[in-house]
Amino acid sequence: MFSLDKLIRNNIKGLSPYSSARDEFSGEAKVFLDANENSLGSPLNKWYNRYPDPHQVKLKAAISQVKAVNTDRIFLGNGSDECIDLLYRCFCQPGKDNVIICPPTYGMYQVSAEINDVAIKKATLLDNYQLDLVHLENLVDENTKIIWLCSPNNPTGNCLNREDIEMVLNNFNGLVVVDEAYINFARQRSWVQELQEYPNLVVLQTFSKAWGLAGLRLGMAFASPEIVEVMDRVKPPYNINQVTQELALQALEEVGQVNDMIRLLVDMRDALAEVLVQLPNVEKVYPSDANFLLVKMKDARGIYNKLLEQGIVVRDRSNVKLCEDCLRITIGTEQENTTLVDALNNLN
Known part of the structure; x- marks a missing residue:
């Protein structure tokens, strides 16, 4: 049986979170003399001399409406990377516990593990980029605290089979983190709506991809209220700055525009895939549920360098297991995609 209490690190159980000045009163106020801010303002014509809301109340309320999930199930991080790091710090004992990743996958799961x-442990994906459930199960021991699943996966672009994720959720007593950074570009539905059924489920999403706000660094973790409470206890008090909160609120009022961009990117992704697969240097274009394509090429490293000489930057994944001789290509604007194809044609 899943027990959150058994997962939380002992030092975190007894941790008293930092109490910011804004936490120590309730209600409205007109004069703020509690946080040692610069009361004369700032060089900017905004109230950026004041600390931001440490609980992001308005922003979480807006996200709640869009995602159809209660605010007490929402944690906001300085990018998804902060959410990843906090899950290690809250639930994994350094030098004792372990986690499982399924490479090829997002590199920060391993980097954050090493930092902490x-x-x-690595349960390498099968040749079709799906979970090796037998290998994964055999890796689990009493000190395994988290299994990281990226779906749609980066760098392969595909969604993991839903039935396989359900199998992991039903048979693992630690946390199962499903990273859905690219879910808006996929046909598979989000796992956010399954939170009540699976108390060990954590879903990561981001404003960096479909929302086009990578520069703001705003990530989302959706989980049980109990898991969110632990993460809130450990996070820095003002981890989401005022500018990010304001601009994210504005973006959430433009859901229609975001959906239009998603549809356009998916159409361009499919069109680019059809063109690339016909090029003589291209051996395979893998199916994608994301805003990028994984493309197997003849001499991928050499093509990468030749594209770079023309000012075109893609991602060389040739040295990644199961992605040998592959380039990861983000879907650009229509003009950028045309420039890429022209450059590839001129290599022949």
């Missing part, structure tokens, strides 16, 4: 002195 948490052992990594």
Whole structure:
């Protein structure tokens, strides 16, 4: 049986979170003399001399409406990377516990584990980029605290089979983190709506991809209220700055425009895939549920360098297991995609 209490690190159980000045009163106020801010303002014509809301109340309320999930199930991080790091710090004992990743996958799961002195076990994906459930199950021991699943996966672009994720959720007593950074570009529905059924489920999403706000660094973690409470206890008090909160609120009022961009990017993704697969240097274009394509090429490293000489930057994944001779290509604007194709044609 899943027990959150058994997962939380002992030092976190007894942790008293930092109490910011804004936490120590309730209601409205007119004069703020509690936080040692510069009361004369700032060089900007905004109230950026004041600390931001440490609980992001308005922003979470807006996200709640869009995602159809209660605010007490929402945690906001300085990018998804902060959410990843906090999950290690809250639930993994350094030098003792381990987690499982399924490479090829997003590299920050391993980097954060190494920073936090948490052992990594690897259940490499099958050749079709799906979970190897037998290998994964055999890796689990009493000190395995988190299984990281990226779906749609980066760098392969595909969604993991839903039935396989359900199998992991139903048979693992630790946390199962499903990273859905690219879910808006996929046909598969989000796992956010399954939170009540699975108390060990954490879903990561981001404003960096479909919302086009990578520069703001705003990530979302959706989980049980109990898991969110633990993460809130450990996070820095003002981890989401005022500018990010304001601009994200504005973006959430433009859901229609975002959906239009998603449809356009998906159409351009499919069109680019059809063109690339016909090029002589292209051996395979893998199916994608994301805003990028994984493309197997003849001499991928050489093509990468030749594109770079023309000012075109893609991602060389040739040295990644199961992605040998592959380039990861983000879907650009229509003009950028045309420039890429022209450059590839001129290599022949």
